[in-house]
Amino acid sequence: MAKNKQWAKKAFNLFLKYNTEFILLILIIVSSLISSAFFTERNIFNLLRQVSGTGIISMGMLLVILTSGIDLSVGSQLAVGSVFSAYFLTISSYSLPVSLFLAILICTFFGSVSGYLVSFRGMAPFVATLALMTITRGVAFIVSKGSPIIIDNPILMSFGNQYFLRIPYPVLLMIGIFIVVHLILRYTVFGRLVKAIGSNEVAVKLSGINVAYYKFAVYAISGAFAAVAGIISTARTGVGSPLVGQGLELDAIAAVVIGGASLKGGKGTAFKTLLGVLILGLIGNIMNLRNVPAYPQQVIKGLIIIFAVLFQGVKTGYENEG
Amino acid sequence: MAVHRIEMNNVSKSFGGVQALKNVTFKVSPGEIMALVGENGAGKSTLMKILAGAYTKDKGEILVDGKVVEINNPQKGRRLGINIIYQELTIVPDITVAENIFLSNLPAHNGIIQWSKLNQKAEELIQSIGFNINPKIIAGNLSVAHQQIVEICKALSHDARILILDEPTAVLAPSEVKILFKVLKNLKEKEVSIIYISHRLEEVLEIADRVTVLKDGEVTGTGIPKEMGKDNIINLMIGREITDMYPKRDVETGKEIFKIEKLKTDKVENVSFTVRAGEVFGIAGLVGSGRTEIAKAIFGVDPVQTGIIYLKNQPLKNKSPKEAVSKGIGMVPENRKEEGVILDMTVRENITMTTLKSISQLGFIKNRTESSFCQQLVEKLRIKTGSIDVPVNNLSGGNQQKVALAKWFGTNLKLIILDEPTRGIDVGAKVEIYKLINELSRQGLGVIMISSEMTEIIGMCDRAAVMHRGKMAGILEKDDLNEENIMRLAAGEDKNNGKK
Numbered sequence: 119m120a121k122n123k124q125w126a127k128k129a130f131n132l133f134l135k136y137n138t139e140f141i142l143l144i145l146i147i148v149s150s151l152i153s154s155a156f157f158t159e160r161n162i163f164n165l166l167r168q169v170s171g172t173g174i175i176s177m178g179m180l181l182v183i184l185t186s187g188i189d190l191s192v193g194s195q196l197a198v199g200s201v202f203s204a205y206f207l208t209i210s211s212y213s214l215p216v217s218l219f220l221a222i223l224i225c226t227f228f229g230s231v232s233g234y235l236v237s238f239r240g241m242a243p244f245v246a247t248l249a250l251m252t253i254t255r256g257v258a259f260i261v262s263k264g265s266p267i268i269i270d271n272p273i274l275m276s277f278g279n280q281y282f283l284r285i286p287y288p289v290l291l292m293i294g295i296f297i298v299v300h301l302i303l304r305y306t307v308f309g310r311l312v313k314a315i316g317s318n319e320v321a322v323k324l325s326g327i328n329v330a331y332y333k334f335a336v337y338a339i340s341g342a343f344a345a346v347a348g349i350i351s352t353a354r355t356g357v358g359s360p361l362v363g364q365g366l367e368l369d370a371i372a373a374v375v376i377g378g379a380s381l382k383g384g385k386g387t388a389f390k391t392l393l394g395v396l397i398l399g400l401i402g403n404i405m406n407l408r409n410v411p412a413y414p415q416q417v418i419k420g421l422i423i424i425f426a427v428l429f430q431g432v433k434t435g436y437e438n439e440g
Numbered sequence: 441m442a443v444h445r446i447e448m449n450n451v452s453k454s455f456g457g458v459q460a461l462k463n464v465t466f467k468v469s470p471g472e473i474m475a476l477v478g479e480n481g482a483g484k485s486t487l488m489k490i491l492a493g494a495y496t497k498d499k500g501e502i503l504v505d506g507k508v509v510e511i512n513n514p515q516k517g518r519r520l521g522i523n524i525i526y527q528e529l530t531i532v533p534d535i536t537v538a539e540n541i542f543l544s545n546l547p548a549h550n551g552i553i554q555w556s557k558l559n560q561k562a563e564e565l566i567q568s569i570g571f572n573i574n575p576k577i578i579a580g581n582l583s584v585a586h587q588q589i590v591e592i593c594k595a596l597s598h599d600a601r602i603l604i605l606d607e608p609t610a611v612l613a614p615s616e617v618k619i620l621f622k623v624l625k626n627l628k629e630k631e632v633s634i635i636y637i638s639h640r641l642e643e644v645l646e647i648a649d650r651v652t653v654l655k656d657g658e659v660t661g662t663g664i665p666k667e668m669g670k671d672n673i674i675n676l677m678i679g680r681e682i683t684d685m686y687p688k689r690d691v692e693t694g695k696e697i698f699k700i701e702k703l704k705t706d707k708v709e710n711v712s713f714t715v716r717a718g719e720v721f722g723i724a725g726l727v728g729s730g731r732t733e734i735a736k737a738i739f740g741v742d743p744v745q746t747g748i749i750y751l752k753n754q755p756l757k758n759k760s761p762k763e764a765v766s767k768g769i770g771m772v773p774e775n776r777k778e779e780g781v782i783l784d785m786t787v788r789e790n791i792t793m794t795t796l797k798s799i800s801q802l803g804f805i806k807n808r809t810e811s812s813f814c815q816q817l818v819e820k821l822r823i824k825t826g827s828i829d830v831p832v833n834n835l836s837g838g839n840q841q842k843v844a845l846a847k848w849f850g851t852n853l854k855l856i857i858l859d860e861p862t863r864g865i866d867v868g869a870k871v872e873i874y875k876l877i878n879e880l881s882r883q884g885l886g887v888i889m890i891s892s893e894m895t896e897i898i899g900m901c902d903r904a905a906v907m908h909r910g911k912m913a914g915i916l917e918k919d920d921l922n923e924e925n926i927m928r929l930a931a932g933e934d935k936n937n938g939k940k
Contacts, residue, residue, distance in 0.1 A: 306803045307796045310789060318782040324739070324773055325793040325847060326765025384784055 137429045138378055138393045145397060149404040156407060163286055167354075169399035170288035171196065171347035172369050173392065177299040178340030179370040180391045184303075185333050186316040186383025187243035191232060192344040192370055194255035195225045196363030199348020201258045204267035204358020207274070214273055222345040228254050229341020230334065237333035247337075251367070258360035266357035278353030288350045295343065300388035312336060316383020373398050376426045397426070443506040445470045445633040446491065446602060451500035453486055460486045461657045463500070468602070471631040473624060475644040475665065478654035478677055479866035484637050487654070488604050491635075492524045493517035504602075521601035525608065527864060528777075531587045533580025538562035540579045541593045565593045569623045583728055585616035592623060596632075603627065604635045607864055609643060613726035613892055614927070621647050639866055641670050653677055678868050685871060686899030689878040691718040693902065698855050698886045700738070703747035707733035711747070711912045713905050715855065715886035720877060722897040722904030722921075723890045725930050729907040731890045732774055735857045738888075739771045740764040751854060765794065768854035772844045772861055774890070780844035781832045788814045788828040790843050795850040817846045821876060838869025845876055855886040862896065874900060894923050908932040 133140055149156045175192045182189045199221050206217035228250055235246035269275070277287045303309035311332050314322045323329045344363075352358045377394035379386025401422055405415045446468040453461040461483045468474045478484050489495040491502065493511040501508055504520050511517045531540055538559045539546065547557045562575035571589055573582070579590060588608060595603055609617045624634055624647060638644055644651055645665045653661045653676040660676040661668070694717035703711040708730035715721045723731045736742040738749060740758030749756045751767055758764040761771075773779035781790050791814050792799055799810045814828045823842045825835055832843055841861065848856055858877065862870045877900065881887050891897050897904050898921050906913045906929035913929040 305805060305807075307800045307805060308803060310796070310805065314782055314785060314789065314793065317784045318778070320779045321782050322793065324741075324761050324771060324779055326762045327793070328760070328762045384782075 134429070138376065138390050138397070138426070141376075141426055141429075142393050142397050142400070145400050145404070149400060149407075153404060153407040156404065159284070161403070161407070163281075163284070163289065165399055165403045166289040166292075167286045168403070169395050170286075170292040171350050171363075172366060172373065172398070173292040173395040174295050174343050174347045174350070175340070175366065176370040176373040176391050176395050177295050177388060178336075178343035179367075180299065180374050180377075180379060180386055180388060181302075181312055181336040182243070182340050183371070183374050183379050183381060184312050184316045184383055184386055185336050186319070186381070187236060187333065187336065188247065188371065188381070189229075189232065189337060189340045190244065190247040190367050191228065191250035191254055192340060192347075193363040193366035193368075194251045194253075194258065195228060195341055195344035196348040196351065196366060197258040197360050198228065198254045199225050199345030200352045200362050201262045201267060201348075201358040201360050203274075203345075203349045203352050204269045205261055207269050207271050208267055208358075214271055218349055221349060222342050225254075225341040225345030225348070226338050227341070228257075229338040229344070232341070233334035233337030236337060237330035255360070262358060262360045264360065266359040266361075268357050269352060274349075274353045275356055278350065278355070288354065291346070291350065295346070296388055296392050303388055308332070308335075313384050316385075318384075369398060372423050376423060394426075397422070442469060444468060444503070445472075445505060446635075447503040447506075448487070448491065449501050449503070451487065451490060451497050451502070453490060453495065453498050459657055461490075461497075464654070464657070464659055466652055466659070468633045468635060470601075470633055471628050472649050473628055473634045473636055473647055475636045475638065475648035475651040476654065477638060477641065477644060477651060477673065479868055482654040482677070483657040484654055485606065486657075488524060488606065488635065488637065491517070491602075492522050492604065494524075518598055521599055522604070523595035523598060523600040523602070524604040524606065525588070525591050525595060527607040529584070529587050529591055531579045531590060533578070535579060536575065537566075537573055537577050537579050537582070537590050538575035540590055541565060541575070541597050543594065545597070562593070565596060569593070569596070569626050571619075571623065583616075585612050585619060585727070588612070588620065589623065592627075596627075600632065602633045602635070604637070606637045607639065608636070609638065609640060613728075613930075614894065615726060615931070617643065639864070641665075641673055644673070645670060674867065677866075685867075685874075686896075687871065687875050687878060689720070689881060691878070691881050693717065693719040694884060697752050698888075699750040699753075700734075701748045701750070703734065703737060703749065704745045705733060705737045705742050706745065707742065708737070708907070708910045708912075711905070713912070713915055715888060717884045717886055718881045719902045720881055720887040720889055720900055722901030723888060723907060724892075724894065724897045724904050724926050725907030725913075727892060729930065730910040731907050732859055733910075734907075735771060735773075735859050735888070735890060738764070738857060739769060765851070768852055769857070770794070770848035770851060770853050770855070771857040772841075772848070772859060774859035774863065776837070776840055776844055776863070781840055783833040784831055786829045786831055787818065787823065787825050787835070787843055790832050791817055791828075791846045792850070794847045798850070813850060817849055821846050821849070822872060836865075836869070838865035838872070841865055841869070841873060842876070845873070853880075853885055855888065856880060857888045857890070859890045860892065861889065862891075862893070894926050897926065898922060906930050 155161055175196065179189055179192060202224050203217055203221035206212045206220050232247045232250045235241040236243050280287060282290060311322065311327060315329055315332055319329055351362045373394035374386060374391050376397055377386060377390035401419050402415065405418065444467045448464065448466040450463045450465060451461055452463055464487055466487065476484050486495060490497045493514045493516050496512050502511060509520060541562045542558060547554045547561065559575045566573050573586055573589065579587060608620060612620060627634060636648055648665050651663065651665045651673065652659055653673060655677060696714050697717045698715040701712050711734055723734060725731050733742060737744050740760045740763055756767060777783060788810060792810055799806055799813060818825065818828060821842045824839050832840055862873050877887060889901060901921065903915060903917055904921055905915045906926055908930055909932065913932065916925050
């Protein structure tokens with residue numbers, strides 16, 4: 119009896135520790151059972167390509183959330199990145215590298231504005247980035263005059279739709295950015311301090327560290343990543359559109375949270391965030407395969423977020439008791 | 441024989457294999473002030489949490505008024521009249537005193553708060569324990585001592601018959617302790633049973649009717665404090681004798697390395713003193729007299745309005761802690777858990793927070809260098825932890841404080857400011873902290889030590905400034921450093937009054 123109980127406790131602990139992994143695993147099993155089309159190479163890479171944009175902005179979002187901030191502007195910034203990259207290519211006729219560089223630079227600038235308001239002006243991250251969200255969406259509309267800008271750059275378009283070793287380029291880019299963020303959080307001073315600031319900003323400040331600099335930096339990085347996601351969108355669709363990325367900031371936040379990060383900051387990893395992105399993408403994918411209409415899809419997605427985070431609640435509550 | 445208010449018989453509790461309490465028997469009579477003492481980790485808090493229903497016991501029985509009860513949640517405890525007042529107060533700072541007191545049962549009619557009734561009831565309650573606080577004041581504006589009184593009133597509003605005070609005087613100045621004791625004596629007359637947890641044995645001797653000593657989860661003695669004597673109680677607590685509470689320091693003080701001239705901020709004014717290399721300079725005074733504010737001004741947290749701060753004869757204009765640290769000033773803040781350490785992060789991550797530059801290359805942390813650096817400090821400072829990768833939260837208060845100190849050991853310091861370095865930690869750990877302070881002074885650092893404990897200032901400092909209401913009341917040299925002089929200055933009685 120006692121042994122059984124102990125075993126159950128151990129299994130439960132294991133489940134709590136790897137709850138994000140378990141949820142993903144369960145979803146994969148369920149998906150492959152209910153749809154024979156799921157486990158095809160085509161579908162898997164399609165799925166990965168679909169989530170690559172969300173995946174990249176989620177990495178920026180993770181950094182921001184680790185400092186106990188939030189960045190609501192990334193969806194709009196994605197549109198800015200998309201529109202500007204197309205604008206510079208098509209209308210300004212700049213070369214590809216220059217166009218992409220400038221698009222990223224512009225989003226980094228807007229991210230820096232959020233960062234400045236939050237870290238040097240003491241504005242609440244929610245408010246500052248909410249303002250930037252509407253400003254940048256507006257900028258995307260102004261620059262594109264409200265309509266999509268069509269591109270005809272073959273290199274960029276093939277980047278969006280071609281494969282390297284059978285893996286789509288955008289997926290490779292997402293993996294690359296994931297690895298960079300993972301390394302930053304794991305091995306660098308910057309990563310350590312980002313987490314430390316989210317855990318206890320005052321203690322970090324009193325250790326003689328310029329907290330504002332790090333808080334500023336995460337918003338700038340988040341902006342740059344949003345631009346990259348915007349460029350992917352342009353590459354995939356062949357147009358720079360001011361409409362893309364609406365509501366994507368919420369998907370990114372959801373992915374980070376499903377990955378076990380705390381909105382209070384200090385807790386979260388790049389790997390689990392990536393799992394969160396995959397979980398969200400998978401839910402959409404399988405429902406599309408089963409032809410579930412869009413509206414119920416949203417309800418089910420929300421329920422799964424609740425479910426995933428409830429388990430984390432159990433986890434922290436459980437740990438606190440000991 | 442009269443029935444005990446509380447009777448805990450053979451209570452045991454373990455956490456994941458660690459036996460926190462072993463067959464503890466603990467009894468309190470109505471109207472009795474029962475002290476509970478022991479080192480950190482001795483099991484005092486665990487025992488009290490079991491009594492209040494925050495933890496459940498593994499074995500044993502609890503009787504309230506002679507009846508066996510099962511207290512399996514805090515609500516149940518409260519219904520039995522058991523209330524704990526924790527060291528960290530749970531006042532809601534943005535609402536009034538009256539609202540705080542009656543937070544869980546605001547007098548309302550159809551959901552609308554009856555303010556006049558609320559304020560009247562609060563005022564009656566505060567006065568009933570011999571006090572006078574305006575119930576309409578916003579609670580966050582009160583001093584810590586008064587917040588504590590509010591907290592006690594809150595407990596009484598639940599008809600508390602058993603009041604547990606966890607380290608109530610840790611944040612109080614001596615005069616405020618007297619106020620608290622007066623309140624406790626009033627409560628005693630009303631037949632309230634009080635369990636008083638404290639590290640300060642002088643207080644136990646003064647206020648408690650009986651004392652129970654815990655060591656490693658077991659009761660090592662129960663008796664009347666005055667009959668047992670302080671030394672005997674310490675023996676029971678730590679199992680050895682502390683002959684030298686304040687270890688001797690044989691350091692020749694060197695040149696003057698730090699000087700403040702007529703410092704004025706929006707919290708303090710007229711502060712001037714010097715600190716020599718190897719000197720421990722104390723800042724005494726009541727809570728709220730501006731001691732911490734001096735530290736904050738030196739460290740670049742609060743802006744300096746007028747006055748000059750010199751470090752090694754160079755004027756300092758610290759606009760941020762970063763600048764202060766880069767010039768060689770370190771600070772261990774008074775609120776260990778909120779400001780001193782990052783509880784969720786590991787011992788390693790906390791220790792190297794100040795030295796990340798020297799243990800990294802191109803922004804990457806050199807793992808081995810960091811490990812060996814931390815390992816050395818953990819051994820040197822005798823920080824008790826399973827490994828350097830354990831969250832600081834899992835350490836006892838004394839060891840957390842050592843981590844807060846360890847942060848500064850690897851930096852190139854000239855001056856360190858210690859704000860209440862031994863608050864809320866046990867006797868054994870205190871002595872170790874004192875030894876570390878001596879070690880720092882031996883290395884030629886200037887040490888500024890802020891403390892509410894006069895004996896600590898007297899025992900540790902070469903000289904001390906005393907603050908009174910935001911102004912420096914005077915500096916006492918070693919020979920004049922005694923409780924009487926400190927109190928006189930802290931209370932604002934000018935030395936020269938008689939002479940002029």
